[in-house]
Amino acid sequence: MKNGTSFFLGVIVGAVACFGVLYLIGKRQSPAEDINKNIVMFQKPKGVLEYKDDNWRTGVKTYTYSEFKVFQVLANGAALASGRQNDTDIFIGITVLLLPLKNGCYYDGQIVSAPKGYCARQAGIYRYTSKGGSENTVPVVRFYPKK
Numbered sequence: 001m002k003n004g005t006s007f008f009l010g011v012i013v014g015a016v017a018c019f020g021v022l023y024l025i026g027k028r029q030s031p032a033e034d035i036n037k038n039i040v041m042f043q044k045p046k047g048v049l050e051y052k053d054d055n056w057r058t059g060v061k062t063y064t065y066s067e068f069k070v071f072q073v074l075a076n077g078a079a080l081a082s083g084r085q086n087d088t089d090i091f092i093g094i095t096v097l098l099l100p101l102k103n104g105c106y107y108d109g110q111i112v113s114a115p116k117g118y119c120a121r122q123a124g125i126y127r128y129t130s131k132g133g134s135e136n137t138v139p140v141v142r143f144y145p146k147k
Helices: 002-027 032-038
Strands: 039-041 050-055 061-064 069-074 077-085 093-098 111-113 120-129 136-143
Touching: 069 093, 093 111
Parallel strands: 093 136
Antiparallel strands: 039 120, 050 061, 069 077, 069 111, 077 093, 120 136
């Protein structure tokens, strides 16, 4: 009888410990909450995202970013994307964070364009650590009407 009681108490203690660990894991913050903590939004948007192209033939020209290609979708629905420079099919420009869509979601490789009459402006910053371990800060982008 003594062995049966010890076994029964062991099962009870093990079950309570298991549920306790599961509770603590559940209380831990979700990855989406961690991402949102690393976003700082500005009171007013900053300037238009632009870059300068210094071509020895045509001189220096200023272009604005209007298209971005998603390369990673985050847990909260936001996406990291690269800007398109000039009219090439190569997206090697600035890395930005696109905020989650209200209706729909992003996917890897998606091209996101500014609607006609709108431009990309910096609405905040996002800080994150890359898989390689480096700390990065990128602009949070929203599309605003052109002035």
